[in-house]
Amino acid sequence: MHPLHNKTPLVFSKEMSRLTGKAVWIKMEVQQPSGSFKLRGIGHACQVYHQKGVKSLICASGGNAGLAVAYAGRQLGLAVTVVVPQTTSPEAIAAIKQEKAIVKVYGKDYQEAHDYAMSCVTPQQPYVHSYDHPLLWKGHASLIDELKTAPFIPDLIVLSVGGGGLLCGVVEGLMRNGWNQTPVLAVETQGAHALALALQVQKIKALPHINSIATSLGARQIAQKAFDYSQQHPIFSHVVSDLTAVNACLRFYDEHQLVVEPACGAALAAVFQQHPILQGKSNVVVIACGGVGSSLEQLQQWQLSLPIE
Numbered sequence: 001m002h003p004l005h006n007k008t009p010l011v012f013s014k015e016m017s018r019l020t021g022k023a024v025w026i027k028m029e030v031q032q033p034s035g036s037f038k039l040r041g042i043g044h045a046c047q048v049y050h051q052k053g054v055k056s057l058i059c060a061s062g063g064n065a066g067l068a069v070a071y072a073g074r075q076l077g078l079a080v081t082v083v084v085p086q087t088t089s090p091e092a093i094a095a096i097k098q099e100k101a102i103v104k105v106y107g108k109d110y111q112e113a114h115d116y117a118m119s120c121v122t123p124q125q126p127y128v129h130s131y132d133h134p135l136l137w138k139g140h141a142s143l144i145d146e147l148k149t150a151p152f153i154p155d156l157i158v159l160s161v162g163g164g165g166l167l168c169g170v171v172e173g174l175m176r177n178g179w180n181q182t183p184v185l186a187v188e189t190q191g192a193h194a195l196a197l198a199l200q201v202q203k204i205k206a207l208p209h210i211n212s213i214a215t216s217l218g219a220r221q222i223a224q225k226a227f228d229y230s231q232q233h234p235i236f237s238h239v240v241s242d243l244t245a246v247n248a249c250l251r252f253y254d255e256h257q258l259v260v261e262p263a264c265g266a267a268l269a270a271v272f273q274q275h276p277i278l279q280g281k282s283n284v285v286v287i288a289c290g291g292v293g294s295s296l297e298q299l300q301q302w303q304l305s306l307p308i309e
């Protein structure tokens, strides 16, 4: 079946390459129809449910996952309900409604919205998780398959981590393409550093709360599979401040004229900072995971108002 996501361009970053002395390539997930990589995995999951005869889906997310489920559901002719927490912006709700999904506002945070959505699940209306499901990872892995046609072999992948769905998909993709040695630099913002915490204590542990503007990284704990992969694959964790992530978004905008969320800026920032892992690498792929949750004006406002480290 034809996937719902696009093959995305791999764009050479002149600025990042000049800065680091490496060939740095950007995988433009920001150009997916739903604005983020999420459509890869979520689109795949929705297609599988559709093939099984399911007629409606439910998910919880006021962000890019909700939008991806709404988009995929509409494409497939499925009824979609998106449960969003009370903190969700009117713009995000409008974007989800534009894809003809039903929006239910419930709970003070993602966890409460998630719990409510789970209570609505029936065999006819399955739940689409935003990061913790094998169907999602399988779909996300297509991103790595696309790198096979590039004129080089990547020797480092840089990405952002929220709950670790993208990370699991990328590692699955590396493994299924025989790139088991290719390291992954997994970047989070301070205050949403659930992977860093898990690696520090060597088990899954929940952050007491999320304290970062990078709301798309706001899973309090990572998926078990992400932790398991960290024990099997070279995964390096890195944490940046909110301001560093925002500055990276603005630098990215200057070069590419594309607006991405701070969640995405986190990964970009690691390259701008010239993270030591770049040493000895030649071809670096940074995943610009995208996100529709911020505007240029908001990025500029954050740049002025966020505390300097």
Ligand SMILES: *Cc1c(COP(=O)(O)O)cnc(C)c1O
Binding pocket: 036, 038, 063, 064, 065, 130, 131, 160, 161, 162, 163, 164, 165, 166, 167, 216, 217, 219, 261, 263, 264, 289, 290, 291, 292
């Ligand atoms: C969902 C999302 C992330 C985090 O992805 P996980 O799979 O939860 O790790 C990062 N950036 C953007 C823009 C997202 O939408």
